[in-house]
Amino acid sequence: MMLFPLSSALQIWDTAGQERFRSVTHAYYRDAHALLLLYDVTNKASFDNIQAWLTEIHEYAQQDVVLMLLGNKVDSAQDRVVKREDGEKLAKFCVLTLLKLCANVVLQEYGVPFMETSAKSGLNVDLAFTAIAKELKHRSMKLPNEPKFKLHDYVKKEVRGSGCCRF
Numbered sequence: 489m490m491l492f493p494l495s496s497a498l499q500i501w502d503t504a505g506q507e508r509f510r511s512v513t514h515a516y517y518r519d520a521h522a523l524l525l526l527y528d529v530t531n532k533a534s535f536d537n538i539q540a541w542l543t544e545i546h547e548y549a550q551q552d553v554v555l556m557l558l559g560n561k562v563d564s565a566q567d568r569v570v571k572r573e574d575g576e577k578l579a580k581f582c583v584l585t586l587l588k589l590c591a592n593v594v595l596q597e598y599g600v601p602f603m604e605t606s607a608k609s610g611l612n613v614d615l616a617f618t619a620i621a622k623e624l625k626h627r628s629m630k631l632p633n634e635p636k637f638k639l640h641d642y643v644k645k646e647v648r649g650s651g652c653c654r655f
């Protein structure tokens with residue numbers, strides 16, 4: 489991935505969401521620098537499951553892990569059961585839950601960034617990965633004279649809505 493003026497390599501693991509693979513996925517948390525929490529906007533159970541994933545994150549992930557909440561499949565507008573506002577509320581709730589669980593300074597200040605995506609149309613997919621990569625890059629470079637990268641501001645500025653005609 490090119491992040492001007494440098495490039496970045498991301499190693500991406502798609503962990504199995506099913507309960508029966510849970511013990512295997514624990515192993516991935518420990519060394520992860522970022523976690524993308526995905527639910528399916530056409531599947532309420534996947535939305536409700538985010539709470540369980542947060543508990544897992546607290547237990548197994550690094551304390552300063554970069555988190556992002558994504559509501560996927562927004563191209564399936566006719567099957568949508570989870571509203572965008574519910575996702576936004578959940579992103580705030582994620583913060584409260586994690587604050588109870590840990591003292592992640594980044595989360596305390598800004599909350600969990602949230603956006604809706606479509607793997608089918610590509611809506612916001614590049615943005616999600618670019619935002620994560622930029623955040624990690626800035627953290628790793630630690631340049632004192634560089635302005636701090638603000639993940640939330642970046643996501644807010646760049647995010648595209650699914651709207652009626654933009655999948």
Ligand SMILES: Nc1nc2c(ncn2[C@@H]2O[C@H](COP(=O)(O)OP(=O)(O)OP(=O)(O)O)[C@@H](O)[C@H]2O)c(=O)[nH]1
Pocket residue numbers: 502503504505506560561562563564605606607608609
């Ligand atoms: N319409 C639509 N379908 C999608 C989208 N993303 C994934 N799918 C479909 O949803 C189904 C499940 O996708 P997966 O990527 O296997 O979902 P998963 O959450 O990784 O599933 P697990 O491996 O069980 O955790 C597949 O049929 C995909 O083609 C999307 O953005 N829009």
